[in-house]
Every structure is written in structure tokens, then in C-alpha cells.
Amino acid sequence: MKRIFYLILLVLLAFSCTKPKGVDVLIGDPTERVADTLAYLKKTLVDAPDGWKAYLSTAYSGGYGFYMKFDQDDRMKMIADLTDESSSAVKESTYRIRQIMNATLSFDTYNYITMLEDPNPDVYGGQAGKGMGSDVEFDYIKTVGDSLFFEGRKFKKALVLVKATNTESKEYLNKGYSNAIKSTNEFFTNNQNSYIEVDGLKYQVSINSGTKEVGAMTILPGNKVVSTTTNFYYTLDGFGCAMDSLASFGKANVVSKLKVGKINIVRIGEEDGKYFAIDENNKKYEIKNSIQPLVPLHLLIGSKYVGVYLDYKVLLPGTSTDGTTIINRYFNGLANGTPYYFNCGYFSLQWDKNNNRINLVGATSQSNCNSVWNTTIGYNYTLDEETGIFKLTKRSEAAGGYAAAILDQLDDFLINSSFKLEFVVDGSNVYAKMVGIERPNVQMTFDLF
Amino acid sequence: MKKLYSLCLGIALFSMLNSCNKEEKLDVKIENYDTFTSGxxxxxxxxxxxxxxxxxxxxxxxxxxxxxxxxxxxxxxxxxxxxxxxxxxxxxxxxxxxxxxxxxxxxxxxxxxxxxxxxxxxxxxxxxxxxxxxxxxxxxxxxxxxxxxxxxxxxxxxxxxxxxxxxxxxxxxxxxxxxxxxxxxxxxxxxxxxxxxxxxxxxxxxxxxxxxxxxxxxxxxxxxxxxxxxxxxxxxxxxxxxxxxxxxxxxxxxxxxxxxxxxxxxxxxxxxxxxxxxxxxxxxxxxxxGLAISNNYLGSLDWDIRNAWGIENTISEKQKVLFTNILDELGGWTTKTMTFQFVSATKAILNITFGDKDRTWTASYDFDIVKNPDNSFKISKSATQGTEGNYGNGALDWVLKDTQPLIDYLGSTTFTMNWKNAEINKNPNDYLQYLIMKDNKDPNATIFGKVNLRKY
The missing domain is CATH 3.40.390.70 (Collagenase (Catalytic Domain))
Known part of the structure; x- marks a missing residue:
């Protein structure tokens, strides 16, 4: 019996090394498949006679736009929205399609795109050793229509190439891109409070050309601030939203969006001097400008604005009779309301939002305001965010100067009446108006700073 | 039975020999696709x-x-x-x-x-x-x-x-x-x-x-x-x-x-x-x-041109006249050595030893070294000299009689500093060995010295 076991064992052993054939009939020879993909990628890149519009996202600094033209001999030309130079001067370098883990597009000598990867902070301001968190090697992922999708090998951010038309290519190569970037930036500089209106709500649209992020913000009832941001890159007529990563690849994530209420904005485009936000259904929303910020003043004071002030003997529109009395008590008192003679002075209210404090500072001068002495009175405040009402209590008495006596009426008002702040628009000027709650007849308009 | 067993074992072993024998031809191409077009x-x-x-x-x-x-x-x-x-x-x-x-x-x-x-x-x-x-x-x-x-x-x-x-x-x-x-x-x-x-x-x-x-x-x-x-x-x-x-x-x-x-x-x-x-x-x-002097890299210069190196190298007439004046004898005593010692990038001491077979004295002079913007050097006797006996020796009339011409000459011009030219396979051993001070006023005048680096 034992011997039969040995025998069976030996026979089994004899067959033990039979191997299946290496090539799968359905999938094919892996070597051929690799060669196929590489050839396809190179051919597709080179066969676009007018080159490619491209954009990518970085890990630390928003999105960036490019124009790229690939040649058969491994050379390429590039334009990019990184700097004035990069958006107007064509730079040439090599590129290579390599087989690494996937078919990989490698920007293997220096060009604009590699500035984002450069670990030297002096090159483009990235982090030492990390740059902007971008790649020089991008794995090919998929083709959708006339777009190629890649993923950075290290930072896993998306790089998307879209075939350019002949007209577009001419524009990119003839400073059209840098001009477009300038106009877009100019529009948002001139229209500080640009907004679009969606479903009756105004959404403020703002861009940060430094971090390459675009944001939308609105105020819902109850002064609740809702905001979204996404990376953007410049286009020939505005900008597009840059897809962050292909992580959700498979869920038809073909375009990147800025969520604005119920709609998704995919790009901003210019038409006859007007700028429109365009959603994924190609519906346009004109970008308008509001002279006064869309966000209530009480949410901005202490952050966007440090506080309010009035220069010597200035009275601004919206100031009531009772308000004028309080203000003039200070300005007129400079000459004879204190033991000294002053020929100039001004006062300001400065918000310290972190500590819920306000300082009232009265400045007095005997040299036409060339040099001043400051008198400071400190207050603690509470803010009802819903109604925007400030209520103040004294924290410290007047200190450090000569204006205590003539700040008396203002001090009395601040302690005994809560107030709210409103924007006042006069032409293109924006002012802040303080309106008393317990003393509604007191209304004073200030400059914002 | 035993025979049968052995036979089976034999067959089994034989089949084992074949069991892992792969004879398939390798028909997969191994290609390196990582190539690029050269430019x-x-x-x-x-x-x-x-x-x-x-x-x-x-x-x-x-x-x-x-x-x-x-x-x-x-x-x-x-x-x-x-x-x-x-x-x-x-x-x-x-x-x-x-x-x-x-x-x-x-x-x-x-x-x-x-x-x-x-x-x-x-x-x-x-x-x-x-x-x-x-x-x-x-x-x-x-x-x-x-x-x-x-x-x-x-x-x-x-x-x-x-x-x-x-x-x-x-x-x-x-x-x-x-x-x-x-x-x-x-x-x-x-x-x-x-x-x-x-x-x-x-x-x-x-x-x-x-x-x-x-x-x-x-x-x-x-x-x-x-x-x-x-x-x-x-x-x-x-x-x-x-x-x-x-x-x-x-x-x-x-x-x-x-x-x-x-x-x-x-x-x-x-x-x-x-x-x-x-x-x-x-x-x-x-x-x-010049940089070696400015960095104070050099120790001293041997200026005794009677040494072998002084005979092997070309010494300018100017140097011969000025130096021989001192080296031939000093007030009847035998001149023993003459060195120009760098103290810092801006100070140096000229030391001359003399005497007979039993006794040796030193005559010393302090010099200021100033580097000019055109990289030339001004070497002039310091206004204040040291107070030790050496400086007293240097101030003796019969010493000054022989040294004054050299001191005056050094202060009268500026010098460009050069190494003696050395070439591989020819005179590599001259590398960094000799400093030649070239007179900027008289192109024929040079002061040749052998470099001695600082040591312990």
C-alpha cells in the first residue's frame, strides 16, 4: 500500500510542472498592447495639426492653462498662463512617450509646465522641495471625444488636452493668450463686486489670480454665507474650471465645475466686452458688477475693512442732524473744546474681530495733521449676526492724548445706543453708515478703510 | 515485488527528468520601448x-x-x-x-x-x-x-x-x-x-x-x-x-x-x-x-639670491644690484639670510641676519602692504617700526647704508604679483614655488623670491 502511494506521488510529480501558455487569446500579447498604446498616443498627439489646448491642476496652487504642439521628432512648443513671458513667448523643449507603468507622457526637458514642479522656490514660488505640487510625467488614462486625459504620476492631478482649432492655435502663438489674460484680470479688477444672478439670488464671483482659484459666494436668509471654490485656468476668452483629479474617473467626470446654487459653472467667457458665466448646459449668466459688496457690512468689518474714519471737518451724505451734532462736537471742539489749541484732527473706529473689541481713536494736531497725538477709548462689543446690531460696553477710558473732552458725545452714543452698519453708495464711492437703534435719529456716514 | 518496485521507481525518476523540461521556443519579443528621437x-x-x-x-x-x-x-x-x-x-x-x-x-x-x-x-x-x-x-x-x-x-x-x-x-x-x-x-x-x-x-x-x-x-x-x-x-x-x-x-x-x-x-x-x-x-x-597675498596664504619669501634657486633662475639686474649690496657684507659682518616675512594681508617684515661664525644678529624693518584697485601692490616701510633690538639694528647707520636703497626702491613703485610660470611635463616642481614681483614702472625690474609656506 505504502508503495502505491509512493508510485502515485511520483506520477503526480511527473506532471507537476506543466505550465499554461503565456498568451491570453482574448486580451492579446501584452507587449503588443503596450506598443499599440504608445503608438496611438504619439500618433494622436502629433496628428493634431493645430496642437492642443491643455490644463492641469496642482496640489498646492490651483489650475494652469497651456497650449501645446507636439512634433514627430520628440520636440514640442508650449505657451502657458504662468507669467507674462510664458503666455506670450513660445518655448521649445523635448517630450517623450514612455512606457513606465502606463503609457506616459513625459515633459523630459525644461519648459513652462516643469516650472510648476520645480522644487526651487526661486523659480516660481513653490514650496522648497515640493514646488507647486505638480508632475513632469503624466500617465495616459483615456480618450473622450477630442480630449485626452492624463494623470500626474506623483501628485495624481489631472492633465487634460483638448484639440485646438486653427484659429485658436494662431491666437495662442500670437500673444492672443496674454491679451486675453490681461483683459480677464482687468475685468475682475474693475468689477470688484462682480456677481451673477441665479434663481433670484446674487452670487458674488471672485478670482484669485495668485492661487488660481475662482470662488462663488452668496448670502442666504439669516446672513448665512455659502461659498464654493475651484481651480481655474485662463482661456482665450476668459477662464475654465480645472478638474482637480481623475479620481472619480468612470462617473463621466469630463468637465470640472464651480457649483453655484443648483447650477454648475464650467467656464467664463467674453462676448462683445461682456463676461458670462456658462453652465454645463451652455446656459449663460451675465456677470454684472454691484458697486456695494454683496455681503452685509457687519460681516466684512474687521476683515475686509479695518474700520471707519472721518477726516478733518468732512461730512458725508446720509449723516443726520443729530449725527452732525456729534461729529461737529469733535471737529469744532479741536480749536476750543480742550485746554489746548488744535488746528486739525480726525477720528476712527477700529475693529478687532478676534477679540470682539473696538477702539475709538481721536487724533489731534497742532501742525495741520502732519503729526498727531492719539487718544484711545476701548470698547468690548457683541454682534447679533442675524440682525447686524452691535452693542458696546466700555473696556478702557480715554488714554494717551488730549482729545478725551471732545470725544464725549460720541462715547456717550456708543455706550448708550446699539447700532447697525449699512453701505451708502454715492456715485462710485462706497461709505459706511452707522444707524442708532435706541437713538434712531443718530445717523453718521464714515469712510471705510 | 522488489524488482517491480525498483522498476516503477526507475520509470518515475526517468519521468521526473522530463517533467520540467521546457522545450517551447521563446517567441516573445523583449523590446525596450523607452526610446527617443535624437536631436x-x-x-x-x-x-x-x-x-x-x-x-x-x-x-x-x-x-x-x-x-x-x-x-x-x-x-x-x-x-x-x-x-x-x-x-x-x-x-x-x-x-x-x-x-x-x-x-x-x-x-x-x-x-x-x-x-x-x-x-x-x-x-x-x-x-x-x-x-x-x-x-x-x-x-x-x-x-x-x-x-x-x-x-x-x-x-x-x-x-x-x-x-x-x-x-x-x-x-x-x-x-x-x-x-x-x-x-x-x-x-x-x-x-x-x-x-x-x-x-x-x-x-x-x-x-x-x-x-x-x-x-x-x-x-x-x-x-x-x-x-x-x-x-x-x-x-x-x-x-x-x-x-x-x-x-x-x-x-x-x-x-x-x-x-x-x-x-x-x-x-x-x-x-x-x-x-x-x-x-x-x-x-x-x-x-x-595677488590673491594669495590678500588671503595671507604665504608664509615668507626667501630673498637670499645666493642660494641655489637664485642661480638656477633669472634674476633681474635691478634685484642683483640692490640685493648684492646687502648680501655681500653688512658693516664688515657676513650677511647670513634675507627673508621677507608676511605677517598678515597688510603687514610684512624684512629680516636680514648677519654676524660671524659665532654670533648672529637680525636687522628688521616693518612694511605696509596695500592692495590697489588695479590689483597692484604698494610695499612701503611702515611709519612706525617695532621697538625690539632687531629694529634698532636695522636703524644703525652702517646697516642703513646698504639697506636704504632697497627700502627706497620698494616704496617708489607698485608691483604686480606673479607666480613663476610652471608647466606640466616641463617644470611642474616650480608650481607655487616662486613669487615674482613685477615693477609696474620699470618693465625690466623684477624681485624674485622663493615661497616658504607657514609650518609648525
Whole structure:
């Protein structure tokens, strides 16, 4: 019996090394498949006679736009929205399609795109050793229509190439891109409070050309601030939203969006001097400008604005009779309301939002305001965010100067009446108006700073 | 039954022999798809480096050529030729001139890998180069490389020569004696803030990095001797103190001996040729005699032209007249020695000893050395002289009678400092041995002196 076991064992052993054939009939020879993909990628890149519009996202600094033209001999030309130079001067370098883990597009000598990867902070301001968190090697992922999708090998951010038309290519190569970037930036500089209106709500649209992020913000009832941001890159007529990563690849994530209420904005485009936000259904929303910020003043004071002030003997529109009395008590008192003679002075209210404090500072001068002495009175405040009402209590008495006596009426008002702040628009000027709650007849308009 | 069993066993064993016998033909192509189309730059590399030296230059980005955890930027194409020209002229050609074509073709690293940015370490330091496996040198930071800046070129070559030393060491081991010189002072944590240059030098190491390992130490010594120069090395050794000086010089002699024994290369000739290239091609002023004086690298000048060197070299008429006046006799006494001793970059003392066979006195004069904007030097007797007896001797009438003409002459003009010209395969031993002060007013007048470096 034992011997039969040995025998069976030996026979089994004899067959033990039979191997299946290496090539799968359905999938094919892996070597051929690799060669196929590489050839396809190179051919597709080179066969676009007018080159490619491209954009990518970085890990630390928003999105960036490019124009790229690939040649058969491994050379390429590039334009990019990184700097004035990069958006107007064509730079040439090599590129290579390599087989690494996937078919990989490698920007293997220096060009604009590699500035984002450069670990030297002096090159483009990235982090030492990390740059902007971008790649020089991008794995090919998929083709959708006339777009190629890649993923950075290290930072896993998306790089998307879209075939350019002949007209577009001419524009990119003839400073059209840098001009477009300038106009877009100019529009948002001139229209500080640009907004679009969606479903009756105004959404403020703002861009940060430094971090390459675009944001939308609105105020819902109850002064609740809702905001979204996404990376953007410049286009020939505005900008597009840059897809962050292909992580959700498979869920038809073909375009990147800025969520604005119920709609998704995919790009901003210019038409006859007007700028429109365009959603994924190609519906346009004109970008308008509001002279006064869309966000209530009480949410901005202490952050966007440090506080309010009035220069010597200035009275601004919206100031009531009772308000004028309080203000003039200070300005007129400079000459004879204190033991000294002053020929100039001004006062300001400065918000310290972190500590819920306000300082009232009265400045007095005997040299036409060339040099001043400051008198400071400190207050603690509470803010009802819903109604925007400030209520103040004294924290410290007047200190450090000569204006205590003539700040008396203002001090009395601040302690005994809560107030709210409103924007006042006069032409293109924006002012802040303080309106008393317990003393509604007191209304004073200030400059914002 | 036993027979049957044996038979079965036999068959089984036989079938085992066949069981793993694969006879299928290998019909899968193994191809490297990682190729690229070469351009004019690749042709230049082929013609200048691959064909003559079998050197491959990888300038197109490959992640596997650097630490994959790092982010390193690719090279700018237009930096490749300037960088490799520096390698050719101040590394390959230097070794070829001194060690012969065969030597450099055999031992040169076969692969140069170039990257555009530095290699940033988390501790904030930035690496400039590495060497691997006796074969490859990786150079980082090319995009900031400027071949018109001699100091940048010198820094770059420090890396190349350092890394090449590793390759030499991988072919011929470092002599065991070397390790004994600074045994116990090697420090893995060499980047520690306590390991300053002063601390490292005090222990006998040329740089803090030398302390990392024996191999690095050896490479730093050779690369500093060649690239930073002999005077830089000797100055570092002297200023490090007596104990360290001995270690510095012992290491230097082992390194020199190693190069001669194993590779038949004279380090002095390497220094000479390297310096010539740096000065003629890259306009470096780091090796000039003037700079040696400004840096206080020199100890003293032997001005006794009666010595053998004074006979072997050409001494100008002017110097002969002025010096013979002093050297023939001094007030009836025999003049014994005459040296011009540098005290600092701005002070020097002229010492003349005289006497008879039993007695010796010294006559001394203090001099001020002033460097002019045009790099010439003014050497004039100091307004205030020392108060010791030597200075009293110098002030004696019968001494001044012979010395005053020289003192007056020195103060009457400005001098340009030069080394005596030395060439490899001709007079390498004259390298850094003689300082020639050239009179800017009288082109025929020079003051020749033999350099004696400071020692313990």
C-alpha cells in the first residue's frame, strides 16, 4: 500500500510542472498592447495639426492653462498662463512617450509646465522641495471625444488636452493668450463686486489670480454665507474650471465645475466686452458688477475693512442732524473744546474681530495733521449676526492724548445706543453708515478703510 | 515485488527528468520601448563624449535616476552643452593631459545624469551631486548653472572631482593607513550643527562633510587639493592648529602617494593643469599670487639670491644690484639670510641676519602692504617700526647704508604679483614655488623670491 502511494506521488510529480501558455487569446500579447498604446498616443498627439489646448491642476496652487504642439521628432512648443513671458513667448523643449507603468507622457526637458514642479522656490514660488505640487510625467488614462486625459504620476492631478482649432492655435502663438489674460484680470479688477444672478439670488464671483482659484459666494436668509471654490485656468476668452483629479474617473467626470446654487459653472467667457458665466448646459449668466459688496457690512468689518474714519471737518451724505451734532462736537471742539489749541484732527473706529473689541481713536494736531497725538477709548462689543446690531460696553477710558473732552458725545452714543452698519453708495464711492437703534435719529456716514 | 518496485521507481525518476523540461521556443519579443528621437544635442554628445570616451549623458528626465521620493526638475536643454564642456575641459582633459588618454578613457564615469534643480533634503540642505557604483555621476541644479561665473564653475567641478575620486577608490582601495589618521573622529551625523567647519578643521578634516566617512574624507582631500588649490589646503591646515596640521599633511601625503602608486599621476601636475584651465578658459582669479597675498596664504619669501634657486633662475639686474649690496657684507659682518616675512594681508617684515661664525644678529624693518584697485601692490616701510633690538639694528647707520636703497626702491613703485610660470611635463616642481614681483614702472625690474609656506 505504502508503495502505491509512493508510485502515485511520483506520477503526480511527473506532471507537476506543466505550465499554461503565456498568451491570453482574448486580451492579446501584452507587449503588443503596450506598443499599440504608445503608438496611438504619439500618433494622436502629433496628428493634431493645430496642437492642443491643455490644463492641469496642482496640489498646492490651483489650475494652469497651456497650449501645446507636439512634433514627430520628440520636440514640442508650449505657451502657458504662468507669467507674462510664458503666455506670450513660445518655448521649445523635448517630450517623450514612455512606457513606465502606463503609457506616459513625459515633459523630459525644461519648459513652462516643469516650472510648476520645480522644487526651487526661486523659480516660481513653490514650496522648497515640493514646488507647486505638480508632475513632469503624466500617465495616459483615456480618450473622450477630442480630449485626452492624463494623470500626474506623483501628485495624481489631472492633465487634460483638448484639440485646438486653427484659429485658436494662431491666437495662442500670437500673444492672443496674454491679451486675453490681461483683459480677464482687468475685468475682475474693475468689477470688484462682480456677481451673477441665479434663481433670484446674487452670487458674488471672485478670482484669485495668485492661487488660481475662482470662488462663488452668496448670502442666504439669516446672513448665512455659502461659498464654493475651484481651480481655474485662463482661456482665450476668459477662464475654465480645472478638474482637480481623475479620481472619480468612470462617473463621466469630463468637465470640472464651480457649483453655484443648483447650477454648475464650467467656464467664463467674453462676448462683445461682456463676461458670462456658462453652465454645463451652455446656459449663460451675465456677470454684472454691484458697486456695494454683496455681503452685509457687519460681516466684512474687521476683515475686509479695518474700520471707519472721518477726516478733518468732512461730512458725508446720509449723516443726520443729530449725527452732525456729534461729529461737529469733535471737529469744532479741536480749536476750543480742550485746554489746548488744535488746528486739525480726525477720528476712527477700529475693529478687532478676534477679540470682539473696538477702539475709538481721536487724533489731534497742532501742525495741520502732519503729526498727531492719539487718544484711545476701548470698547468690548457683541454682534447679533442675524440682525447686524452691535452693542458696546466700555473696556478702557480715554488714554494717551488730549482729545478725551471732545470725544464725549460720541462715547456717550456708543455706550448708550446699539447700532447697525449699512453701505451708502454715492456715485462710485462706497461709505459706511452707522444707524442708532435706541437713538434712531443718530445717523453718521464714515469712510471705510 | 522488489524488482517491480525498483522498476516503477526507475520509470518515475526517468519521468521526473522530463517533467520540467521546457522545450517551447521563446517567441516573445523583449523590446525596450523607452526610446527617443535624437536631436542635434544628442549628436553633440555622441561626437564629443560617447565616441571618444564611451560616456552616456542622460539629460532627459528619468525618475529612476534620482531618489523617487524627491521632486526634481528636468534640465533646460541649453544648459547641457555648457555643463558638459566644463566637464570635458576641466576634468577629462585635465586627467588626459596628466594621466594620459588611456587612463581617463578607462576610469572616467561612463554615465553623467543631469537634473535642472537641486536635490532638496527635508533638513533644508540641497545636494549638488552624487556618484554611484564606480560608474555614474549625477549633477543637480543645472538650470542655475552659469559657465561665465568662475566661482560657479569651480563649485560645480568640486562635485565632479569629488565624485570621480570615489570611482578611483572603487577601483583601487583607499590605503588602510589613511583611516588611522583621524580614527574615531568620523561622524555619521555630520550635518549636526555642532560639526562646524572650525570643529571639523580642528580635528584634521578639510570640510564638515569629510567627517561622514573615510571615503568622503579621501575624496574631499583630493578634490580640494585640485579644485580649491594647494594654498587653500595648506592655509586650512595651518590655521587649524598644530595637531590638525600634522593630520592634514599626513592625509595629503597618503593621497598623493596613492595617486602615484596606483595611477602614476602626480597630484601637483593635476593642480597645475586644472589651474591653467580655470584661468585661461573660465577667467578664474582664485589662484593668483595677488590673491594669495590678500588671503595671507604665504608664509615668507626667501630673498637670499645666493642660494641655489637664485642661480638656477633669472634674476633681474635691478634685484642683483640692490640685493648684492646687502648680501655681500653688512658693516664688515657676513650677511647670513634675507627673508621677507608676511605677517598678515597688510603687514610684512624684512629680516636680514648677519654676524660671524659665532654670533648672529637680525636687522628688521616693518612694511605696509596695500592692495590697489588695479590689483597692484604698494610695499612701503611702515611709519612706525617695532621697538625690539632687531629694529634698532636695522636703524644703525652702517646697516642703513646698504639697506636704504632697497627700502627706497620698494616704496617708489607698485608691483604686480606673479607666480613663476610652471608647466606640466616641463617644470611642474616650480608650481607655487616662486613669487615674482613685477615693477609696474620699470618693465625690466623684477624681485624674485622663493615661497616658504607657514609650518609648525
Amino acid at each position: 542635434p544635442l544628442d549628436d553633440w554628445i555622441y561626437k564629443n563624449l560617447t565616441q571618444p570616451y564611451n560616456i552616456e549623458v542622460i539629460y532627459r528626465y528619468q525618475r529612476n535616476m534620482h531618489d523617487i521620493n524627491k521632486n526634481i526638475a528636468p534640465t533646460q536643454e541649453d544648459k547641457v552643452i555648457p555643463q558638459m564642456e566644463v566637464v570635458m575641459k576641466a576634468f577629462l582633459d585635465v586627467y588626459a593631459a596628466v594621466g594620459g588618454e588611456m587612463f581617463i578613457k578607462t576610469f572616467t564615469p561612463k554615465q553623467f545624469v543631469l537634473f535642472g534643480s537641486g536635490d532638496y533634503d527635508p533638513d533644508g540642505s540641497v545636494k549638488g551631486g552624487t556618484a554611484d557604483g564606480g560608474r555614474r555621476i549625477t549633477l543637480y541644479g543645472l538650470n542655475g548653472f552659469d559657465n561665465t561665473n568662475a566661482n560657479a564653475v569651480q563649485g560645480n567641478l568640486q562635485v565632479v572631482h569629488h565624485e570621480f575620486t570615489h570611482i578611483l577608490n572603487q577601483n583601487r582601495l583607499i590605503p588602510p593607513d589613511y583611516e588611522q589618521v583621524c580614527k574615531g573622529d568620523y561622524l555619521a551625523d555630520w550635518t549636526s550643527s555642532k560639526n562646524t567647519t572650525a570643529v571639523a578643521r580642528g580635528l584634521g578634516f578639510i570640510t564638515p562633510y569629510s567627517r561622514k566617512a573615510v571615503g568622503e574624507d579621501f575624496a574631499e582631500v583630493l578634490s580640494h587639493l585640485i579644485v580649491a588649490g594647494q594654498l587653500f589646503y595648506d592655509n586650512a591646515a595651518y590655521t587649524a592648529g598644530k595637531d590638525a596640521y600634522a593630520k592634514f599633511k599626513l592625509k595629503e601625503s597618503i593621497v598623493r602617494d596613492y595617486m602615484t602608486q596606483y595611477y602614476n599621476i602626480d597630484v601637483t601636475q593635476l593642480q597645475l593643469e586644472f589651474q591653467r584651465i580655470m584661468e585661461s578658459i573660465y577667467k578664474s582669479t582664485n589662484y593668483t599670487a
